[in-house]
Amino acid sequence: MSDVAHTAGVSLVTVSRAINTPDKVSPETLQRVQQAIRHLGYVPNLTAGSLASSRSNIVAAIVPTLSNLVFSETVDALAATLAHSGYQLLLGQSAYSADEEAALVDAFLGRRVDGLVLTGLSQSAALRAKLRRSGIPVVQTWDFPSSPNQNDPIDMLVGFSNIEVGRAAARHLLSRGHARLAFIGSDEERSRLRLSGFEAEAREQDAQAVEVSLIPPPVSVNDAGRILEGILARNTGVSAVFCNNDLLATGLLFTCLKNGWPVPDRMAVMGFGDLPLSRATSPGLSTIRIHHTELGKRAGKLLLSRLSGKSIARPRQNIGFRIMQRSST
Amino acid sequence: MSDVAHTAGVSLVTVSRAINTPDKVSPETLQRVQQAIRHLGYVPNLTAGSLASSRSNIVAAIVPTLSNLVFSETVDALAATLAHSGYQLLLGQSAYSADEEAALVDAFLGRRVDGLVLTGLSQSAALRAKLRRSGIPVVQTWDFPSSPNQNDPIDMLVGFSNIEVGRAAARHLLSRGHARLAFIGSDEERSRLRLSGFEAEAREQDAQAVEVSLIPPPVSVNDAGRILEGILARNTGVSAVFCNNDLLATGLLFTCLKNGWPVPDRMAVMGFGDLPLSRATSPGLSTIRIHHTELGKRAGKLLLSRLSGKSIARPRQNIGFRIMQRSST
DNA sequence: GTGAAAGCGCTAACAC
DNA sequence: GTGTTAGCGCTTTCAC
Numbered sequence: 001m002s003d004v005a006h007t008a009g010v011s012l013v014t015v016s017r018a019i020n021t022p023d024k025v026s027p028e029t030l031q032r033v034q035q036a037i038r039h040l041g042y043v044p045n046l047t048a049g050s051l052a053s054s055r056s057n058i059v060a061a062i063v064p065t066l067s068n069l070v071f072s073e074t075v076d077a078l079a080a081t082l083a084h085s086g087y088q089l090l091l092g093q094s095a096y097s098a099d100e101e102a103a104l105v106d107a108f109l110g111r112r113v114d115g116l117v118l119t120g121l122s123q124s125a126a127l128r129a130k131l132r133r134s135g136i137p138v139v140q141t142w143d144f145p146s147s148p149n150q151n152d153p154i155d156m157l158v159g160f161s162n163i164e165v166g167r168a169a170a171r172h173l174l175s176r177g178h179a180r181l182a183f184i185g186s187d188e189e190r191s192r193l194r195l196s197g198f199e200a201e202a203r204e205q206d207a208q209a210v211e212v213s214l215i216p217p218p219v220s221v222n223d224a225g226r227i228l229e230g231i232l233a234r235n236t237g238v239s240a241v242f243c244n245n246d247l248l249a250t251g252l253l254f255t256c257l258k259n260g261w262p263v264p265d266r267m268a269v270m271g272f273g274d275l276p277l278s279r280a281t282s283p284g285l286s287t288i289r290i291h292h293t294e295l296g297k298r299a300g301k302l303l304l305s306r307l308s309g310k311s312i313a314r315p316r317q318n319i320g321f322r323i324m325q326r327s328s329t
Numbered sequence: 330m331s332d333v334a335h336t337a338g339v340s341l342v343t344v345s346r347a348i349n350t351p352d353k354v355s356p357e358t359l360q361r362v363q364q365a366i367r368h369l370g371y372v373p374n375l376t377a378g379s380l381a382s383s384r385s386n387i388v389a390a391i392v393p394t395l396s397n398l399v400f401s402e403t404v405d406a407l408a409a410t411l412a413h414s415g416y417q418l419l420l421g422q423s424a425y426s427a428d429e430e431a432a433l434v435d436a437f438l439g440r441r442v443d444g445l446v447l448t449g450l451s452q453s454a455a456l457r458a459k460l461r462r463s464g465i466p467v468v469q470t471w472d473f474p475s476s477p478n479q480n481d482p483i484d485m486l487v488g489f490s491n492i493e494v495g496r497a498a499a500r501h502l503l504s505r506g507h508a509r510l511a512f513i514g515s516d517e518e519r520s521r522l523r524l525s526g527f528e529a530e531a532r533e534q535d536a537q538a539v540e541v542s543l544i545p546p547p548v549s550v551n552d553a554g555r556i557l558e559g560i561l562a563r564n565t566g567v568s569a570v571f572c573n574n575d576l577l578a579t580g581l582l583f584t585c586l587k588n589g590w591p592v593p594d595r596m597a598v599m600g601f602g603d604l605p606l607s608r609a610t611s612p613g614l615s616t617i618r619i620h621h622t623e624l625g626k627r628a629g630k631l632l633l634s635r636l637s638g639k640s641i642a643r644p645r646q647n648i649g650f651r652i653m654q655r656s657s658t
Numbered sequence: 659g660t661g662a663a664a665g666c667g668c669t670a671a672c673a674c
Numbered sequence: 675g676t677g678t679t680a681g682c683g684c685t686t687t688c689a690c
Contacts, residue, residue, distance in 0.1 A: 001684070002683090010660080010661085011661050011662080012661085012683090012685090013660075013662085013685080013686090014660060016684070016685060017659090017685095020685085024660095025660085026659060026660090029659080029660085043435070044683090044684080045380075045439065045441060045682085045683055045684065046436075047376060047379045047380050047440060047441050047682090047683080047684085048380050048666090048683035048685085049683080049684050049685070050376045050666095051377050051380050051666050051667070051683080051684070051685090052665080052666050053684080053685055053686080054666070054685095056376065065405060066402065066404050066405040067398070067401065067402045067405045069396070069401070072395040072396065072398070072401035072404075073396050075395050075401075075420075076394060076395040076396045076422065079395070079421075083421070083422070088419055088421070088436060088437075088440070089419070089420050089421075090387070090417055090420075091404075091408060091418050091419075091420045092408075092412070092418075093408055093409060093412070095409075107375075107417060108417075110372055110374065110375040111376060111417070112374060112375075112376050133370070220605055221605050221606055221608065222608070247605070247606060250606065250609070251609040258611045276549055276550050276576070277550055277576060277579065277580070279551070280579070280580040280583050280584075282583040282587045330667065330668070331667090339676075340676070340677050341668080341669090341678095342670095342676075343675085345668070345669060346669095346675090349669085353675075355675060358676085373667090373668080374666090374667050375668090376666090376667080377667035377668035377682090378667080378669070380666090380667080380668070380669090380682050380683070380684085381667080381668045381669040381670075381681080382668080382669055383669095
């Protein structure tokens with residue numbers, strides 16, 4: 001930077017201003033500085049800038065995994081939203097582990113990121129306290145408190161109630177005349193919340209006990225097929241299954257196709273997520289639409305508003321969900 | 330940090346050492362420092378550390394988009410590999426645009442990232458020169474030079490030849506007795522490389538001209554279905570289609586199912602990528618397997634080796650691909 | 659509109 | 675094993 005200052009015949013500050021606040025520099029000086037920068041191939045050191053200004057222009061996000069499209073599409077939207085305002089995304093994967101998540105948060109706080117996006121509400125009390133103390137804006141996503149025994153939000157929030165999703169799925173399947181339901185999902189926080197809502201609704205509607213299968217993540221497409229074969233073999237009267245992930249549900253659709261089990265007559269299949277793929281299956285997959293790209297976009301916008309000092313009208317947004325009835329139920 | 334030093338009764342450096350090289354500090358001092366850290370809730374400022382040590386412990390990666398599983402799974406594997414060694418991932422999406430990619434590279438160089446992972450080999454000469462001058466380790470991915478008119482690699486490389494993929498696909502379909510082939514893919518660099526191989530092979534084997542459809546990204550599942558309907562309506566004798574992405578191919582499978590067009594008898598369908606989903610379709614999707622998680626892992630390992638000063642046996646790795654013949658061809 | 663001085667919070671290099 | 679000194683390359687503050 002001092003080389004640039006020298007060749008342009010100005011001081012260090014002027015170079016800094018030419019880069020960061022060009023309109024506070026006279027047009028001629030600006031031009032000379034820019035020319036010097038180009039001439040020398042100068043690349044400003046943003047780390048030094050961050051240290052001096054205590055703003056990093058980095059936002060961090062933690063998701064369980066990028067190998068699940070619902071999360072990677074959320075991150076896509078988040079990163080794109082932030083990029084428009086010059087923020088970069090530092091990404092961490094927790095693999096559904098609270099310990100990994102806590103370790104990532106420490107690393108990100110150490111980097112003095114300007115904001116943080118988390119997945120879920122189940123952070124430990126210690127972690128929530130640490131984040132509140134840190135003073136950086138935090139957005140929790142992918143869930144929304146619906147019962148008093150869920151944790152208080154840390155700061156901002158954009159999500160939907162997983163418990164209500166479970167309830168809605170059960171309500172939908174029961175209303176289609178199914179007496180006994182099955183639940184197939186991965187064994188993680190939000191899937192278990194949907195399960196709890198699913199079971200609660202079934203119980204309240206006097207349905208028979210739900211057949212539950214929880215698969216340790218990461219799940220694979222074929223898991224649901226194998227489980228369904230078991231369910232049918234046991235012959236317990238299950239006629240509808242809520243698959244907690246559209247990929248699993250699509251795999252299940254193919255399993256039924258392969259085995260000649262008519263969907264939904266022999267087995268109704270309901271998914272979760274409404275992935276692009278789910279809009280193309282045959283029979284059409286009934287599923288629960290989460291507008292997850294909107295979720296990423298809103299999380300980004302909340303952070304950007306806070307970072308630009310704007311007041312935020314609704315810091316806690318329930319974006320809801322929608323039952324997409326197609327032909328698999 | 331000086332608060333910690335005070336309460337522990339040591340100097341700043343000792344605190345620094347207790348944090349970064351604990352075995353260079355006596356056990357008693359270490360304990361006192363750690364206690365002070367916990368007591369004060371001290372969070373080391375890694376930005377300051379980066380500035381002083383000129384190592385950021387950050388690696389940046391640029392992919393076209395995270396909304397395509399082949400890339401998000403690659404990034405998953407890359408991030409996981411780096412995380413094991415304490416590196417964080419800074420992520421950028423180029424949206425298949427060379428300008429966006431160049432802008433991201435500038436931003437990342439400004440942050441003094443310790444390494445960079447790029448997608449493809451088609452960076453401009455200026456960009457390649459800038460990266461070489463920067464001196465940071467760079468890994469290009471998702472392609473491998475197969476003809477002399479492709480760009481020279483910047484530094485390290487892990488990929489496969491997209492041109493050869495196209496050739497192999499054509500060879501496979503022609504060997505199954507198809508006389509006229511169609512190509513459906515998104516209109517971007519690597520897809521066009523596969524197309525060029527596909528057409529070259531068809532030409533060399535005296536097949537009829539390939540019917541080509543290039544879709545501006547982002548593609549959606551249903552695009553291929555609409556295009557196939559057009560192809561069949563034109564009645565030009567096409568009996569096999571190479572879909573340049575498993576998602577498109579799966580969508581196509583469903584389109585055929587819906588319309589009662591037998592696969593592969595009426596239309597053979599070949600995909601690209603071998604996504605987890607593709608292993609579950611019915612009929613099984615013939616596709617080209619790219620071991621993309623291995624690609625991410627290797628890119629990470631190459632960077633880690635270089636960053637730890639190890640010599641690298643094979644800095645340019647062709648991980649190849651494999652034709653997965655299932656029942657759709 | 660421009661500049662001088664001070665300092666952001668660490669680590670490197672060297673000494674003891 | 676521990677401490678002292680001198681920066682890392684910027685931005686902030688205040689003066690002109």
